[in-house]
Amino acid sequence: MSSVPRFWRSIGSRYNLEGTRCKECGEHFYPPRNFCVNCRRVGHIEPYKFKGTGKIISYTIIHTAAEGFEDQTPYTLAIIQLDEGPRLTSQVIGDPEKIHIGMRVRSVFRKLGEDGEGGMIYYGTKFVPEDA
Amino acid sequence: MRDVAIIGVKNTKFGELWGRSLRDIVVEAGAGALEDAGIGGKEIDSLYVGNMSGGRFIDQEHIGALIADYSGLSKNLHVPATRVEAACASGGLALRQAIMAVASGYNDIVIAAGAEKMTDVESEEASSALAAAADREWEGMTGATFPGIYAMIARLHMHRYGTTSEQLAEVAVKNHKNGSLNPIAQYKNRITVDDVLNSIMVADPLHIFDCSPITDGASALVLAPADIAHKYTDTPIYIRATAQASDTIALHDRRDITTLDATVVAAKRAYSMAKLRPEDIDLVEVHDCFTIAEICAIEDLGFAEKGKGGIVTANGETAIGGRIPVNTSGGLKACGHPVGATGVKQAVEIVTQLRGDAGKRQIEGAEYGMTHNVGGSGATAVVHIFSRER
Numbered sequence: 001m002s003s004v005p006r007f008w009r010s011i012g013s014r015y016n017l018e019g020t021r022c023k024e025c026g027e028h029f030y031p032p033r034n035f036c037v038n039c040r041r042v043g044h045i046e047p048y049k050f051k052g053t054g055k056i057i058s059y060t061i062i063h064t065a066a067e068g069f070e071d072q073t074p075y076t077l078a079i080i081q082l083d084e085g086p087r088l089t090s091q092v093i094g095d096p097e098k099i100h101i102g103m104r105v106r107s108v109f110r111k112l113g114e115d116g117e118g119g120m121i122y123y124g125t126k127f128v129p130e131d132a
Numbered sequence: 133m134r135d136v137a138i139i140g141v142k143n144t145k146f147g148e149l150w151g152r153s154l155r156d157i158v159v160e161a162g163a164g165a166l167e168d169a170g171i172g173g174k175e176i177d178s179l180y181v182g183n184m185s186g187g188r189f190i191d192q193e194h195i196g197a198l199i200a201d202y203s204g205l206s207k208n209l210h211v212p213a214t215r216v217e218a219a220c221a222s223g224g225l226a227l228r229q230a231i232m233a234v235a236s237g238y239n240d241i242v243i244a245a246g247a248e249k250m251t252d253v254e255s256e257e258a259s260s261a262l263a264a265a266a267d268r269e270w271e272g273m274t275g276a277t278f279p280g281i282y283a284m285i286a287r288l289h290m291h292r293y294g295t296t297s298e299q300l301a302e303v304a305v306k307n308h309k310n311g312s313l314n315p316i317a318q319y320k321n322r323i324t325v326d327d328v329l330n331s332i333m334v335a336d337p338l339h340i341f342d343c344s345p346i347t348d349g350a351s352a353l354v355l356a357p358a359d360i361a362h363k364y365t366d367t368p369i370y371i372r373a374t375a376q377a378s379d380t381i382a383l384h385d386r387r388d389i390t391t392l393d394a395t396v397v398a399a400k401r402a403y404s405m406a407k408l409r410p411e412d413i414d415l416v417e418v419h420d421c422f423t424i425a426e427i428c429a430i431e432d433l434g435f436a437e438k439g440k441g442g443i444v445t446a447n448g449e450t451a452i453g454g455r456i457p458v459n460t461s462g463g464l465k466a467c468g469h470p471v472g473a474t475g476v477k478q479a480v481e482i483v484t485q486l487r488g489d490a491g492k493r494q495i496e497g498a499e500y501g502m503t504h505n506v507g508g509s510g511a512t513a514v515v516h517i518f519s520r521e522r
Contacts, residue, residue: 031270060283061336069275079384087384
Protein backbone atom coordinates (compact mmCIF):
# COMPACT_ATOMS: atom_id res chain seq x y z
CA MET A 1 0.00 0.00 0.00
CA SER A 2 2.64 2.48 1.21
CA SER A 3 0.94 5.68 0.04
CA VAL A 4 -0.71 7.60 2.89
CA PRO A 5 -2.56 10.20 0.78
CA ARG A 6 -3.79 7.57 -1.64
CA PHE A 7 -5.37 5.61 1.19
CA TRP A 8 -6.47 8.63 3.22
CA ARG A 9 -8.51 10.29 0.46
CA SER A 10 -10.79 7.28 0.17
CA ILE A 11 -11.07 6.59 3.91
CA GLY A 12 -14.80 7.39 3.98
CA SER A 13 -15.46 4.72 1.40
CA ARG A 14 -13.05 2.22 2.88
CA TYR A 15 -14.19 2.63 6.52
CA ASN A 16 -17.92 3.15 6.07
CA LEU A 17 -18.89 1.67 2.69
CA GLU A 18 -19.73 5.11 1.39
CA GLY A 19 -20.36 5.03 -2.35
CA THR A 20 -22.45 7.01 -4.77
CA ARG A 21 -25.74 6.83 -6.60
CA CYS A 22 -26.94 8.41 -9.84
CA LYS A 23 -30.16 10.40 -9.26
CA GLU A 24 -30.92 10.18 -12.95
CA CYS A 25 -30.90 6.39 -13.51
CA GLY A 26 -30.85 5.16 -9.90
CA GLU A 27 -27.74 2.96 -10.24
CA HIS A 28 -25.58 2.61 -7.14
CA PHE A 29 -21.78 2.66 -7.32
CA TYR A 30 -19.30 1.04 -5.01
CA PRO A 31 -16.40 1.63 -5.32
CA PRO A 32 -17.72 5.19 -5.74
CA ARG A 33 -17.83 6.81 -9.16
CA ASN A 34 -18.33 10.52 -9.70
CA PHE A 35 -19.45 10.04 -13.30
CA CYS A 36 -22.41 7.81 -14.14
CA VAL A 37 -21.46 5.09 -16.64
CA ASN A 38 -25.04 4.91 -17.92
CA CYS A 39 -26.04 8.58 -18.15
CA ARG A 40 -22.51 9.96 -18.51
CA ARG A 41 -22.75 13.75 -19.03
CA VAL A 42 -26.39 14.11 -17.98
CA GLY A 43 -26.07 12.01 -14.79
CA HIS A 44 -26.33 13.51 -11.31
CA ILE A 45 -24.22 11.79 -8.67
CA GLU A 46 -24.97 11.92 -4.94
CA PRO A 47 -23.32 10.19 -1.96
CA TYR A 48 -24.87 6.94 -0.76
CA LYS A 49 -24.02 4.85 2.32
CA PHE A 50 -24.49 1.13 1.72
CA LYS A 51 -26.21 -1.14 4.24
CA GLY A 52 -23.27 -3.54 4.10
CA THR A 53 -25.17 -6.75 3.43
CA GLY A 54 -24.86 -8.92 0.38
CA LYS A 55 -23.86 -12.30 -1.01
CA ILE A 56 -20.75 -14.02 -2.35
CA ILE A 57 -20.56 -14.25 -6.17
CA SER A 58 -17.20 -16.03 -6.28
CA TYR A 59 -14.18 -16.49 -4.01
CA THR A 60 -10.64 -17.81 -3.73
CA ILE A 61 -8.32 -18.74 -0.90
CA ILE A 62 -5.02 -17.00 -1.51
CA HIS A 63 -1.93 -18.99 -0.50
CA THR A 64 0.68 -16.83 -2.20
CA ALA A 65 0.01 -13.40 -0.72
CA ALA A 66 -0.01 -10.00 -2.31
CA GLU A 67 2.84 -7.74 -1.16
CA GLY A 68 2.02 -6.53 2.37
CA PHE A 69 -0.46 -9.32 3.12
CA GLU A 70 2.09 -12.08 3.85
CA ASP A 71 1.23 -12.37 7.57
CA GLN A 72 -2.47 -12.97 6.81
CA THR A 73 -1.90 -15.96 4.50
CA PRO A 74 -3.93 -17.94 3.69
CA TYR A 75 -6.77 -15.47 3.35
CA THR A 76 -10.13 -15.60 1.60
CA LEU A 77 -10.87 -13.06 -1.11
CA ALA A 78 -14.33 -12.73 -2.64
CA ILE A 79 -16.44 -10.79 -5.09
CA ILE A 80 -19.46 -9.69 -3.11
CA GLN A 81 -22.70 -8.31 -4.50
CA LEU A 82 -24.20 -5.73 -2.15
CA ASP A 83 -27.98 -5.84 -1.78
CA GLU A 84 -28.23 -2.44 -3.52
CA GLY A 85 -26.61 -3.99 -6.64
CA PRO A 86 -22.93 -3.13 -7.00
CA ARG A 87 -20.16 -5.68 -6.64
CA LEU A 88 -16.83 -5.27 -4.91
CA THR A 89 -13.71 -7.26 -4.06
CA SER A 90 -13.03 -7.83 -0.36
CA GLN A 91 -11.61 -10.27 2.14
CA VAL A 92 -14.02 -12.55 3.98
CA ILE A 93 -13.17 -13.58 7.56
CA GLY A 94 -14.20 -16.95 8.90
CA ASP A 95 -13.73 -20.64 8.27
CA PRO A 96 -12.54 -21.07 4.65
CA GLU A 97 -14.09 -24.56 4.64
CA LYS A 98 -17.58 -23.09 5.11
CA ILE A 99 -17.46 -20.34 2.50
CA HIS A 100 -19.59 -20.93 -0.58
CA ILE A 101 -21.04 -19.16 -3.60
CA GLY A 102 -24.32 -17.50 -2.66
CA MET A 103 -23.41 -17.21 1.05
CA ARG A 104 -24.93 -14.16 2.79
CA VAL A 105 -22.34 -11.78 4.30
CA ARG A 106 -22.23 -8.46 6.16
CA SER A 107 -19.50 -5.83 6.36
CA VAL A 108 -17.27 -5.28 9.40
CA PHE A 109 -14.55 -2.74 10.22
CA ARG A 110 -11.12 -4.41 10.39
CA LYS A 111 -7.41 -3.82 10.07
CA LEU A 112 -6.39 -4.45 6.45
CA GLY A 113 -2.61 -4.30 6.73
CA GLU A 114 0.38 -2.23 7.74
CA ASP A 115 3.54 -0.79 6.26
CA GLY A 116 6.00 -2.87 8.27
CA GLU A 117 6.74 -2.48 11.98
CA GLY A 118 6.01 1.08 13.14
CA GLY A 119 4.50 2.02 9.77
CA MET A 120 1.01 3.18 8.99
CA ILE A 121 -1.83 0.77 9.84
CA TYR A 122 -4.58 0.54 7.27
CA TYR A 123 -8.18 -0.09 8.30
CA GLY A 124 -11.17 -0.79 6.13
CA THR A 125 -14.05 -3.07 5.35
CA LYS A 126 -14.00 -6.86 5.37
CA PHE A 127 -16.96 -9.22 5.37
CA VAL A 128 -18.14 -11.98 7.72
CA PRO A 129 -20.99 -14.50 7.36
CA GLU A 130 -24.27 -12.64 7.97
CA ASP A 131 -25.14 -14.75 11.04
CA ALA A 132 -21.67 -14.43 12.62
CA MET B 133 -7.68 1.78 -46.26
CA ARG B 134 -4.87 -0.37 -47.64
CA ASP B 135 -4.38 -4.09 -47.10
CA VAL B 136 -1.42 -4.89 -44.87
CA ALA B 137 1.03 -7.80 -44.94
CA ILE B 138 3.67 -9.15 -42.59
CA ILE B 139 7.00 -9.61 -44.38
CA GLY B 140 9.39 -10.45 -41.54
CA VAL B 141 9.23 -12.09 -38.10
CA LYS B 142 11.56 -13.01 -35.25
CA ASN B 143 11.31 -14.21 -31.64
CA THR B 144 14.23 -14.33 -29.24
CA LYS B 145 14.57 -17.31 -26.96
CA PHE B 146 12.02 -16.97 -24.14
CA GLY B 147 13.13 -17.72 -20.59
CA GLU B 148 15.16 -16.42 -17.67
CA LEU B 149 17.76 -14.54 -19.69
CA TRP B 150 19.84 -13.24 -16.78
CA GLY B 151 22.81 -12.41 -18.97
CA ARG B 152 20.85 -10.21 -21.34
CA SER B 153 19.25 -6.77 -21.05
CA LEU B 154 15.99 -5.46 -22.52
CA ARG B 155 17.94 -3.58 -25.18
CA ASP B 156 19.93 -6.72 -26.06
CA ILE B 157 16.89 -8.90 -26.66
CA VAL B 158 14.77 -6.35 -28.48
CA VAL B 159 17.62 -5.57 -30.87
CA GLU B 160 18.02 -9.30 -31.58
CA ALA B 161 14.29 -9.58 -32.36
CA GLY B 162 14.19 -6.39 -34.45
CA ALA B 163 17.33 -7.14 -36.44
CA GLY B 164 16.16 -10.71 -36.97
CA ALA B 165 12.80 -9.57 -38.33
CA LEU B 166 14.51 -7.11 -40.71
CA GLU B 167 16.85 -9.84 -41.91
CA ASP B 168 13.86 -12.14 -42.42
CA ALA B 169 12.23 -9.41 -44.54
CA GLY B 170 15.47 -8.74 -46.39
CA ILE B 171 15.53 -5.03 -45.63
CA GLY B 172 17.97 -2.66 -43.96
CA GLY B 173 17.01 0.29 -41.80
CA LYS B 174 16.51 3.15 -44.24
CA GLU B 175 13.11 1.95 -45.44
CA ILE B 176 11.61 1.98 -41.94
CA ASP B 177 8.98 4.66 -41.45
CA SER B 178 8.06 4.01 -37.82
CA LEU B 179 8.40 1.66 -34.85
CA TYR B 180 5.82 0.60 -32.27
CA VAL B 181 6.95 -1.35 -29.23
CA GLY B 182 4.71 -3.07 -26.68
CA ASN B 183 6.11 -2.90 -23.15
CA MET B 184 4.02 -3.16 -20.01
CA SER B 185 6.20 -2.05 -17.17
CA GLY B 186 9.78 -1.05 -17.94
CA GLY B 187 9.46 1.37 -15.05
CA ARG B 188 8.84 -1.39 -12.52
CA PHE B 189 10.86 -4.23 -14.08
CA ILE B 190 14.06 -2.41 -15.11
CA ASP B 191 13.48 1.10 -13.72
CA GLN B 192 13.46 2.45 -17.26
CA GLU B 193 10.78 4.43 -19.06
CA HIS B 194 10.99 6.03 -22.53
CA ILE B 195 11.27 2.51 -23.94
CA GLY B 196 10.40 3.58 -27.52
CA ALA B 197 13.36 5.92 -27.67
CA LEU B 198 15.68 3.38 -26.04
CA ILE B 199 14.76 0.68 -28.52
CA ALA B 200 15.05 2.96 -31.56
CA ASP B 201 18.44 4.16 -30.34
CA TYR B 202 19.94 0.70 -29.82
CA SER B 203 18.39 -0.57 -33.06
CA GLY B 204 20.32 2.10 -34.97
CA LEU B 205 17.16 3.91 -35.98
CA SER B 206 17.73 7.15 -34.04
CA LYS B 207 21.10 8.74 -34.55
CA ASN B 208 21.06 9.07 -38.33
CA LEU B 209 17.56 8.03 -39.37
CA HIS B 210 15.47 9.64 -36.59
CA VAL B 211 12.69 7.07 -37.04
CA PRO B 212 9.64 7.84 -34.87
CA ALA B 213 9.29 5.29 -32.05
CA THR B 214 6.21 4.85 -29.88
CA ARG B 215 5.77 2.69 -26.81
CA VAL B 216 2.33 1.11 -26.45
CA GLU B 217 0.98 -0.02 -23.07
CA ALA B 218 -2.12 -2.03 -22.27
CA ALA B 219 -0.74 -4.34 -19.56
CA CYS B 220 -0.36 -7.88 -20.98
CA ALA B 221 -2.06 -6.78 -24.21
CA SER B 222 0.70 -4.22 -24.95
CA GLY B 223 2.19 -6.36 -27.73
CA GLY B 224 -1.11 -7.02 -29.50
CA LEU B 225 -1.89 -3.35 -29.30
CA ALA B 226 1.53 -2.39 -30.70
CA LEU B 227 0.77 -4.62 -33.69
CA ARG B 228 -2.63 -2.96 -34.07
CA GLN B 229 -1.06 0.53 -34.05
CA ALA B 230 1.47 -0.60 -36.67
CA ILE B 231 -1.29 -2.04 -38.88
CA MET B 232 -3.26 1.20 -38.68
CA ALA B 233 -0.16 3.22 -39.58
CA VAL B 234 0.32 1.17 -42.78
CA ALA B 235 -3.38 0.78 -43.63
CA SER B 236 -3.98 4.52 -43.35
CA GLY B 237 -1.20 5.29 -45.81
CA TYR B 238 0.79 7.35 -43.33
CA ASN B 239 3.61 4.77 -43.30
CA ASP B 240 4.83 1.98 -45.57
CA ILE B 241 7.39 -0.13 -43.70
CA VAL B 242 6.64 -0.36 -39.98
CA ILE B 243 8.12 -2.43 -37.16
CA ALA B 244 5.80 -3.85 -34.48
CA ALA B 245 7.84 -5.15 -31.57
CA GLY B 246 7.18 -6.27 -28.03
CA ALA B 247 9.59 -6.84 -25.18
CA GLU B 248 9.69 -7.39 -21.46
CA LYS B 249 12.61 -8.04 -19.13
CA MET B 250 10.99 -9.41 -15.96
CA THR B 251 13.77 -11.25 -14.11
CA ASP B 252 15.89 -8.26 -13.09
CA VAL B 253 13.62 -7.93 -10.02
CA GLU B 254 12.61 -10.44 -7.33
CA SER B 255 9.49 -12.45 -8.12
CA GLU B 256 7.49 -10.57 -5.41
CA GLU B 257 8.29 -7.27 -7.12
CA ALA B 258 7.38 -8.76 -10.50
CA SER B 259 4.06 -10.01 -9.12
CA SER B 260 3.29 -6.59 -7.69
CA ALA B 261 4.07 -4.96 -11.04
CA LEU B 262 1.75 -7.43 -12.79
CA ALA B 263 -1.01 -6.74 -10.25
CA ALA B 264 -0.97 -3.14 -11.50
CA ALA B 265 -2.90 -4.44 -14.53
CA ALA B 266 -5.89 -4.79 -12.19
CA ASP B 267 -7.55 -1.98 -10.23
CA ARG B 268 -4.91 -1.18 -7.60
CA GLU B 269 -7.22 0.84 -5.35
CA TRP B 270 -10.23 -1.48 -5.29
CA GLU B 271 -8.76 -4.90 -6.06
CA GLY B 272 -5.05 -4.73 -5.20
CA MET B 273 -5.45 -2.90 -1.89
CA THR B 274 -7.81 -5.62 -0.60
CA GLY B 275 -5.07 -8.25 -1.04
CA ALA B 276 -6.02 -9.41 -4.54
CA THR B 277 -3.27 -10.99 -6.61
CA PHE B 278 -3.52 -11.76 -10.31
CA PRO B 279 -3.81 -15.50 -9.75
CA GLY B 280 -6.46 -14.68 -7.13
CA ILE B 281 -8.54 -12.70 -9.63
CA TYR B 282 -8.42 -15.49 -12.22
CA ALA B 283 -9.10 -18.02 -9.44
CA MET B 284 -12.43 -16.27 -8.84
CA ILE B 285 -13.25 -16.65 -12.55
CA ALA B 286 -12.30 -20.34 -12.29
CA ARG B 287 -14.35 -20.91 -9.13
CA LEU B 288 -17.54 -19.55 -10.66
CA HIS B 289 -16.92 -21.37 -13.97
CA MET B 290 -16.60 -24.63 -12.04
CA HIS B 291 -19.68 -23.88 -9.94
CA ARG B 292 -21.86 -22.92 -12.89
CA TYR B 293 -20.68 -25.31 -15.63
CA GLY B 294 -19.13 -28.22 -13.76
CA THR B 295 -15.62 -27.49 -15.07
CA THR B 296 -13.06 -29.53 -13.11
CA SER B 297 -9.51 -28.98 -11.88
CA GLU B 298 -8.50 -31.89 -14.13
CA GLN B 299 -9.91 -30.08 -17.18
CA LEU B 300 -7.99 -26.93 -16.22
CA ALA B 301 -4.85 -29.05 -15.87
CA GLU B 302 -5.37 -30.45 -19.39
CA VAL B 303 -4.73 -26.94 -20.74
CA ALA B 304 -1.30 -26.87 -19.09
CA VAL B 305 -0.51 -30.44 -20.18
CA LYS B 306 -1.34 -29.64 -23.83
CA ASN B 307 0.58 -26.36 -23.82
CA HIS B 308 3.69 -27.99 -22.33
CA LYS B 309 3.48 -30.69 -25.02
CA ASN B 310 3.29 -27.97 -27.70
CA GLY B 311 6.10 -26.05 -26.01
CA SER B 312 8.30 -29.13 -26.21
CA LEU B 313 8.11 -28.76 -30.01
CA ASN B 314 9.00 -25.06 -30.03
CA PRO B 315 12.74 -24.23 -29.98
CA ILE B 316 12.21 -20.82 -28.30
CA ALA B 317 9.90 -22.04 -25.52
CA GLN B 318 10.79 -21.40 -21.87
CA TYR B 319 9.56 -24.86 -20.83
CA LYS B 320 10.11 -27.85 -23.06
CA ASN B 321 9.32 -30.47 -20.42
CA ARG B 322 6.11 -32.45 -20.72
CA ILE B 323 3.87 -32.61 -17.66
CA THR B 324 0.88 -34.69 -16.55
CA VAL B 325 -2.48 -33.81 -15.03
CA ASP B 326 -1.18 -35.16 -11.70
CA ASP B 327 1.85 -32.88 -11.89
CA VAL B 328 -0.50 -29.90 -12.13
CA LEU B 329 -2.85 -31.09 -9.37
CA ASN B 330 0.08 -31.90 -7.05
CA SER B 331 1.85 -28.58 -7.60
CA ILE B 332 1.50 -25.97 -4.84
CA MET B 333 -1.77 -24.07 -4.52
CA VAL B 334 -1.34 -20.39 -5.35
CA ALA B 335 -4.95 -19.18 -5.22
CA ASP B 336 -7.48 -21.97 -4.80
CA PRO B 337 -8.45 -23.57 -7.23
CA LEU B 338 -5.37 -22.50 -9.24
CA HIS B 339 -2.08 -24.36 -8.70
CA ILE B 340 1.25 -22.94 -9.73
CA PHE B 341 1.16 -25.12 -12.89
CA ASP B 342 -2.12 -23.39 -13.80
CA CYS B 343 -0.15 -20.12 -14.03
CA SER B 344 2.07 -18.74 -16.78
CA PRO B 345 5.66 -18.01 -15.70
CA ILE B 346 7.76 -14.88 -15.38
CA THR B 347 9.76 -14.55 -18.59
CA ASP B 348 12.25 -12.42 -20.47
CA GLY B 349 11.77 -12.21 -24.21
CA ALA B 350 11.26 -10.06 -27.28
CA SER B 351 9.45 -10.45 -30.59
CA ALA B 352 9.24 -8.36 -33.72
CA LEU B 353 7.31 -8.13 -36.98
CA VAL B 354 7.89 -6.11 -40.13
CA LEU B 355 4.76 -4.79 -41.87
CA ALA B 356 4.32 -3.49 -45.41
CA PRO B 357 1.45 -2.55 -47.72
CA ALA B 358 0.12 -5.77 -49.28
CA ASP B 359 0.61 -4.34 -52.79
CA ILE B 360 4.40 -4.27 -52.42
CA ALA B 361 4.88 -7.20 -50.02
CA HIS B 362 6.10 -9.55 -52.77
CA LYS B 363 9.02 -7.21 -53.38
CA TYR B 364 10.42 -8.41 -50.04
CA THR B 365 9.24 -11.99 -49.56
CA ASP B 366 7.70 -14.92 -51.42
CA THR B 367 5.47 -15.69 -48.43
CA PRO B 368 3.80 -12.54 -47.14
CA ILE B 369 1.07 -13.22 -44.61
CA TYR B 370 -1.94 -10.93 -44.78
CA ILE B 371 -3.81 -9.14 -42.00
CA ARG B 372 -7.50 -9.84 -42.44
CA ALA B 373 -8.74 -8.14 -39.29
CA THR B 374 -7.54 -6.08 -36.36
CA ALA B 375 -9.99 -5.51 -33.54
CA GLN B 376 -9.88 -4.25 -29.98
CA ALA B 377 -12.40 -3.85 -27.17
CA SER B 378 -12.46 -2.58 -23.60
CA ASP B 379 -14.27 -3.61 -20.43
CA THR B 380 -14.22 -2.52 -16.79
CA ILE B 381 -10.78 -2.59 -15.19
CA ALA B 382 -12.04 -4.47 -12.11
CA LEU B 383 -13.35 -7.99 -12.50
CA HIS B 384 -16.15 -7.34 -9.97
CA ASP B 385 -17.75 -4.69 -12.23
CA ARG B 386 -18.19 -7.04 -15.23
CA ARG B 387 -21.56 -8.11 -16.58
CA ASP B 388 -20.54 -11.75 -16.12
CA ILE B 389 -17.51 -12.97 -14.15
CA THR B 390 -16.97 -16.04 -16.40
CA THR B 391 -17.16 -14.23 -19.76
CA LEU B 392 -14.64 -11.73 -21.05
CA ASP B 393 -17.02 -9.42 -22.90
CA ALA B 394 -14.04 -7.54 -24.35
CA THR B 395 -12.97 -10.80 -26.03
CA VAL B 396 -16.51 -11.50 -27.27
CA VAL B 397 -16.83 -8.03 -28.77
CA ALA B 398 -13.30 -7.88 -30.25
CA ALA B 399 -13.85 -11.31 -31.84
CA LYS B 400 -17.21 -10.27 -33.25
CA ARG B 401 -15.62 -7.16 -34.77
CA ALA B 402 -12.73 -9.22 -36.18
CA TYR B 403 -14.97 -11.89 -37.75
CA SER B 404 -17.11 -9.16 -39.28
CA MET B 405 -14.10 -7.30 -40.68
CA ALA B 406 -12.59 -10.50 -42.15
CA LYS B 407 -15.99 -11.83 -43.29
CA LEU B 408 -15.12 -15.13 -41.61
CA ARG B 409 -16.66 -17.39 -38.96
CA PRO B 410 -15.02 -19.38 -36.15
CA GLU B 411 -15.28 -22.55 -38.31
CA ASP B 412 -13.02 -20.91 -40.92
CA ILE B 413 -10.11 -20.47 -38.51
CA ASP B 414 -7.45 -23.21 -38.68
CA LEU B 415 -5.50 -22.36 -35.53
CA VAL B 416 -5.46 -19.77 -32.78
CA GLU B 417 -3.02 -18.40 -30.23
CA VAL B 418 -5.05 -17.40 -27.15
CA HIS B 419 -4.10 -15.58 -23.97
CA ASP B 420 -3.63 -18.44 -21.49
CA CYS B 421 -2.08 -16.43 -18.65
CA PHE B 422 -3.88 -19.01 -16.48
CA THR B 423 -5.43 -22.31 -17.55
CA ILE B 424 -8.94 -20.96 -16.89
CA ALA B 425 -8.14 -18.06 -19.24
CA GLU B 426 -7.71 -20.47 -22.17
CA ILE B 427 -11.00 -22.18 -21.30
CA CYS B 428 -12.81 -18.82 -21.29
CA ALA B 429 -10.98 -17.68 -24.44
CA ILE B 430 -12.02 -20.61 -26.62
CA GLU B 431 -15.61 -20.11 -25.48
CA ASP B 432 -15.60 -16.33 -25.92
CA LEU B 433 -13.94 -16.55 -29.37
CA GLY B 434 -16.62 -18.98 -30.58
CA PHE B 435 -14.60 -22.23 -30.67
CA ALA B 436 -16.59 -23.89 -27.87
CA GLU B 437 -20.07 -23.42 -26.45
CA LYS B 438 -20.12 -21.38 -23.20
CA GLY B 439 -19.31 -23.72 -20.34
CA LYS B 440 -17.90 -26.46 -22.60
CA GLY B 441 -14.32 -25.18 -22.85
CA GLY B 442 -13.05 -27.69 -20.29
CA ILE B 443 -14.68 -30.66 -21.98
CA VAL B 444 -13.50 -29.59 -25.43
CA THR B 445 -9.93 -29.33 -24.09
CA ALA B 446 -10.04 -32.68 -22.29
CA ASN B 447 -11.36 -34.28 -25.51
CA GLY B 448 -8.24 -33.16 -27.38
CA GLU B 449 -10.13 -30.86 -29.76
CA THR B 450 -7.63 -28.04 -29.11
CA ALA B 451 -4.50 -30.17 -29.47
CA ILE B 452 -2.25 -30.20 -32.56
CA GLY B 453 -4.19 -32.44 -34.95
CA GLY B 454 -7.49 -31.60 -33.23
CA ARG B 455 -10.49 -29.66 -34.54
CA ILE B 456 -9.06 -26.24 -33.63
CA PRO B 457 -5.42 -26.30 -32.46
CA VAL B 458 -4.92 -23.74 -29.68
CA ASN B 459 -1.53 -22.36 -28.68
CA THR B 460 0.75 -24.40 -30.92
CA SER B 461 3.63 -22.23 -29.63
CA GLY B 462 3.12 -23.60 -26.12
CA GLY B 463 1.10 -20.53 -25.22
CA LEU B 464 1.88 -18.21 -22.35
CA LYS B 465 2.05 -21.25 -20.07
CA ALA B 466 4.95 -23.11 -21.70
CA CYS B 467 6.46 -20.78 -24.31
CA GLY B 468 6.55 -18.11 -21.59
CA HIS B 469 4.89 -14.76 -20.96
CA PRO B 470 7.17 -11.72 -21.27
CA VAL B 471 4.10 -9.53 -20.94
CA GLY B 472 4.87 -6.79 -23.49
CA ALA B 473 6.15 -9.32 -26.05
CA THR B 474 3.35 -11.86 -25.83
CA GLY B 475 0.91 -10.29 -28.30
CA VAL B 476 3.66 -9.97 -30.91
CA LYS B 477 4.96 -13.50 -30.27
CA GLN B 478 1.45 -14.83 -30.93
CA ALA B 479 1.52 -13.17 -34.37
CA VAL B 480 5.02 -14.54 -35.06
CA GLU B 481 3.69 -18.05 -34.33
CA ILE B 482 0.68 -17.63 -36.64
CA VAL B 483 2.85 -16.23 -39.45
CA THR B 484 5.32 -19.11 -39.01
CA GLN B 485 2.44 -21.61 -39.21
CA LEU B 486 0.79 -19.99 -42.25
CA ARG B 487 4.14 -19.93 -44.04
CA GLY B 488 4.46 -23.66 -43.34
CA ASP B 489 7.67 -23.17 -41.33
CA ALA B 490 6.55 -24.52 -37.94
CA GLY B 491 8.41 -27.83 -38.12
CA LYS B 492 7.16 -30.52 -35.76
CA ARG B 493 4.23 -28.42 -34.56
CA GLN B 494 3.08 -27.51 -38.11
CA ILE B 495 -0.68 -27.47 -38.76
CA GLU B 496 -0.84 -28.81 -42.30
CA GLY B 497 -2.59 -26.65 -44.87
CA ALA B 498 -3.42 -23.83 -42.46
CA GLU B 499 -5.06 -20.92 -44.32
CA TYR B 500 -6.43 -18.72 -41.51
CA GLY B 501 -4.95 -18.04 -38.08
CA MET B 502 -6.06 -15.89 -35.16
CA THR B 503 -4.40 -14.23 -32.18
CA HIS B 504 -6.10 -13.20 -28.94
CA ASN B 505 -4.25 -10.98 -26.46
CA VAL B 506 -5.74 -9.83 -23.15
CA GLY B 507 -4.78 -7.01 -20.79
CA GLY B 508 -5.41 -7.57 -17.09
CA SER B 509 -8.38 -9.78 -16.30
CA GLY B 510 -10.10 -8.68 -19.50
CA ALA B 511 -10.23 -4.87 -19.50
CA THR B 512 -8.51 -4.92 -22.91
CA ALA B 513 -8.79 -7.57 -25.61
CA VAL B 514 -7.05 -7.47 -28.99
CA VAL B 515 -7.93 -9.97 -31.73
CA HIS B 516 -6.20 -10.34 -35.10
CA ILE B 517 -6.97 -12.62 -38.04
CA PHE B 518 -4.28 -13.56 -40.58
CA SER B 519 -4.44 -15.38 -43.91
CA ARG B 520 -2.00 -17.16 -46.22
CA GLU B 521 -3.72 -15.94 -49.40
CA ARG B 522 -4.59 -12.31 -49.91
